[in-house]
Amino acid sequence: MTTKYNNVYIEDTYTVCGNYENDGPLSEYFDLKHEKDLYFGEKTWEKAEVKLLKEAVDGIIDKKKIEEEDIDLLISGDLQNQIAASDYMARDYNIPFLGIFEACATSGEGLLIGSTFVESKNAKRVLVTTSSHNMVAEKQFRNPTEYGAPKHKTATFTATGAVAILLSNKKSKVRIESSTVGKVIDLGTTDVNHMGAVMAPAAGEVIYNHLKDTKRKPDYYDLILTGDLGIYGKDILKDYLMTNYNLDISSNYNDCGTMLYDIQKQPVFAGGSGPVCSGLVNFGYIYKEMLQGKFKKVLIVPTGAVFSPTFTFQKESIPSIANAISLEVVE
Amino acid sequence: MNKEKYKEIVSKNTPKEDTVKNGIIAFLVGGGLGALSELLLRLYCLLFDMPRKEAGVLVILTLIVIASVLTALGVFDVLVSKVKAALIIPITGFAHSISSSALEYKHEGLVLGIGTNIFKLAGTVILYGVVAVYFFGIIRLIIMGG
Incomplete structure (x- = not known):
């Protein structure tokens, strides 16, 4: 199913990354970079991921100098069981919320749903967020994080960070x-x-x-x-x-x-x-x-x-x- | 596209694992660990003037303590990624699997966290270890009379 949009713009984005991504070649493009460890001052990996998401939401609100009330809808998903990182992030914001899950394709699903709301003029601004945390994924899907069993060449490394994409019906670049x-x-x-x-x-x-x-x-x-x-x-x-x-x-x-x-x-x-x-x-x-x-x-x-x-x-x-x-x- | 044809595409574009190289590394390092343990065993026999059997238990305890401390310090997983199965197959791997599980679930509490999950990886080894010992014990009894 292919849909064309006439009226959906990306007002701005905000990206938060962990230390591995900060050491990578695209570091200069990220808005907030964590350099030390993967706890970010929290006690557990799961809470650390919630913090990343909140930093992304706060980051875009500060960057655009808007209020929570200016956002009509928040759409978010992540890899944690029951998309917990998104749910626990959303409880701290006064914004209507849709939780979504398509594993690593979640950002695409969020943009699709968000664009539909903006195009149909039911929402002026929709915030789409997603996150993942290397240690949370290791603990949930693989072995304890300290176990470190040898990996296959074809294995991939779960990225740590959060991203917020603000969709709007206001014309932008x-x-x-x-x-x-x-x-x-x-x-x-x-x-x-x-x-x-x-x-x-x-x-x-x-x-x-x-x-x-x-x-x-x-x-x-x-x-x-x-x-x-x-x-x-x-x-x-x-x-x-x-x-x-x-x-x-x-x-x-x-x-x-x-x-x-x-x-x-x-x-x-x-x-x-x-x-x-x-x-x-x-x-x-x-x-x-x-x-x-x-x-x-x-x-x-x-x-x-x-x-x-x-x-x-x-x-x-x-x-x-x-x-x-x-x-x-x-x- | 059918599954068989796709399987061909996948295997054509997938690298082979270096099983021989990994095996040699594991053999040398794991063998080295075995040789060191033997040295330690003889040292304990001499130092504490004890029989081999008792010194063996001390050696095992020593290895478990060292492995667990290395796990806690965050060193063991780095070593494992370098030396492959060499440290996982000996008793050090068993200790590591237990201590890493305990560390992982400490935030979920003593009972539902550590208690429930500490044998997450080691449980299999314990269960099938006990079952295997039982059967080999019977075989030994039949062949060697005890």
């Missing part, structure tokens, strides 16, 4: 031009250490459908950016689109997971992952470079493995989802 809702795809991958292979077909399908619906060629966009496929998932996606649809996206395609960190020097294996991985790259680096005019049209495709460890233990393969959102510089 970057607008959301269209979006395509993806389908849940499962091509039988069961390896939890190879999320790139799990998610590549979902990204491939939504990119193909978006281009077909809008009758565009890949080179219409300056960049097509998937969320967190990692270095191997990137190759799998290119191969998938070529084999299945004879579609070559290699000239302007990249993956946020391979851009957030210095993969050679940092201990991130195949690259970054987590909802905030694509969030930080898209709304730190890409958005700010769009303001500068480096990119004019960008298709962002946050990717998510929507799985439950319980189903994985019950030998089910892993479903995945991706949505495509077209960002455009307003001339």
Whole structure:
């Protein structure tokens, strides 16, 4: 399903990152950087993630000099069970709230829903936020954080941070031009250490459908950016689109997971992952470079493995989802 | 696209794990740890004038204490990522799995946190260790008469 928007603009964004992301090549694009540890003055990892989200919301409110009442709707999601980071963040704000979950594709889902509210004039301003925390994800999905079992080459590293995107009907430099809702795809991958292979077909399908619906060629966009496929998932996606649809996206395609960190020097294996991985790259680096005019049209495709460890233990393969959102510089 | 064809695309674009290299590292470091333990055993025998069997228990305790302290200091997981299974297979890995679980869940309280989760990883080893010992004990009894 592809929707075109005439009236949805990104008023501004605010990005918060942890120390690993601060050591990465895109550090200069982030608004608030934590350098010391991953607790950020809190007692537990879970509370630390709530703090990140609150810093993102406070950050954008301060940056735009607005009040909580000026925001009609807050949409947020994260990786914690019951999207707890978002829920516990939202209790401290006097803003109507929608909690959403599409794992690492959450920012895309949030933008889709937010854009619909703004386009239909039911909301003037919608704030979309998402977060992830490396240690929370390790504890919840893998082993205790201090255990540190050897990782596979194809494993990815959950990014730490939070991002807030303020959508508005007021004209600004970057607008959301269209979006395509993806389908849940499962091509039988069961390896939890190879999320790139799990998610590549979902990204491939939504990119193909978006281009077909809008009758565009890949080179219409300056960049097509998937969320967190990692270095191997990137190759799998290119191969998938070529084999299945004879579609070559290699000239302007990249993956946020391979851009957030210095993969050679940092201990991130195949690259970054987590909802905030694509969030930080898209709304730190890409958005700010769009303001500068480096990119004019960008298709962002946050990717998510929507799985439950319980189903994985019950030998089910892993479903995945991706949505495509077209960002455009307003001339 | 069918699942079989996709599997081919995935395996074509997925790197092989360095199992031989990892195995050699684990063998050398793990073997080194074994040799050091043997030295320690003989040292204990000499120092405390005790039989091998009793000194063995002391060696195991020493390794458990060292491993747990290294876990608490945040060093053990860094070492594991470098030397692979070398420190996980010996008793040090068992100690590490328990102490890292205890550390992880301390904020959820003594009962529902540490109590419930301390054997999260070690539980499997304990259960199947006991079951295996039971069966091997029976086999030993049949073959060697006790």
